[in-house]
Amino acid sequence: MISHKHKTVFVHIPKVAGQSVEQMYLADLGLNWSERAVLLLRPKLNTEKGPERLAHLTAAQYTQFGYLSQDNFQNYFKWALVRDPYQRALSCYHFLGYARVLSFENFVQNVLPEKIKQQHFFFLPQYDYLHDNQGQLLVDYVGHLERLDQELVYPKEKTGIQGISMPHANKAAGSWKRVVRIWGEQPSLIKYFALGHDRKSRKEVLTPRAKAGLNQLYAKDFEAFGYTQQE
Template identity: 30%
Template sequence: MLLSPKYRFLFVHIAKTGGTSVRSALEGLRWRDPWYYPMFLCSRFSHLSGHRIATKLPRHAKVVAAQELLPREFFDALFKFAFVRNPWDLQVSSFHHIRRERPHFLGGHETFEDFLRWKLDPRRPYQYHLDTSITLQSDYLIDLHGQVIVDFIGRYERLHEDFETACARIDIQPTALPHARKAQDRKQDYRGYYTDQTAELVASHFARDIALLDYRFDPE
């Protein structure tokens, strides 16, 4: 999550949706924001004291966390946005990311199919790096009553165009998006990773995302 009081935006960073590139493109604005420096000092003091305040929200915090912690008028005035991704494609991306950077979290499940079945097994012990990527994307966008409270939902599938739209809403010039963490060993088409059964597993687990965000296994 990236908060800018000067530019009045809140970027909600959902894992594996291009958010690292978006953060990289926007983080330079911090140095032009006079609020950044007192916010940084407050976050350091709050970290040392053990009392957390909303000067530095967690990287993958949900928008409701900011709504609960920030003053209501201030929160309502922010341009709040996030990016989402096709759930089937996201799971392939997550698999390659974990295999490349944290292979010990594979749990001995070396193929995508075996790993996905294990990952979506509710009896599996909780692991942050696994469970962040199977948390519903819609959970990051809604308040405690289930209402979407972000102002703009961009899509990974048109990341550059939607980032330009977000920049226009923030009233800044769009900067080039760096391509971070690109997997070199994955097939381009996520559909090649799935059987009918594993595709249905994802469809069932992410049913609310698929309905709200209008995704399909076979995009039109």
């Protein structure tokens, strides 16, 4: 998200309250969600580079793909929110519909590795969103979702947001339409088909085997952002 009025770049990592942050800035501009393209919150055009939804550009891609000049990138306040890697993976699992047809263990073992290898924007490590290829942090501030109220104070002050609370958005569970898309993209997953996992608690599906897989896949996230790996 780029707001030239606020002189800020918000790097929206999927399933880390990004849409709520974006709505906060839209509200400050007197705009509604249908007018969000002004903040570069729109689908990518065929002639453009980046993820299919430009809201999910990595920090490096804003200048790499020409969405912001290097001077503005240096001068604007750049920030992001991060989240416990276990909880983020669980949120992706439910939001995209995988919980309807796969166990979480199968999601971790048979979906995430391939998606990360493909650099799919929804599953990229949070570290990769905020660092360049040399490991340099490209944003000025990283807040943690678990301490959201207190960690929003600084970016709101820096960007001139006053008197606007952040709404809660984008919590819907994965629809069957998304499930159909899963089978279309990865027909080999049919052998792991199993119903009912969407009714299990997060604690119940976060098994030691699932944790071990996430510890490996998102090792940089745990280390860089101060989250503790579990066994």
